[in-house]
Amino acid sequence: MIQIHVFENAQDTQGKTITAKAGQSLMKAAVAGDIDGVAADCGGTLTCATCHVMVREPWLGQLPAMTDDEDGMLDFAACARQANSRLSCQIILTDAMDGMQIDLPASQY
């Protein structure tokens, strides 16, 4: 079981912990874990950018590089992308990602 720690904003020091299985996308885990800040309107087909998250180090550096399609779609995120922005539907979880910490943007719209 993989645990992911989700932080709503800078004031959220406690965060919420969700669980996931290897092979599941981070977006699916967030939706299943009732993380309202991940809307995921397109269901993971890389056409909405409403699954935008920011991944903290050291996990960011361990992720596979984003594709050109993810990179392009991130430009359409409602909140300006950060250096550690990713689209959570494109992150397939592995056991090595256990303990990952992510931040949510202020809005997905």
Ligand code: FES
């Ligand atoms: S869920 Fe739509 S781009 Fe990720």
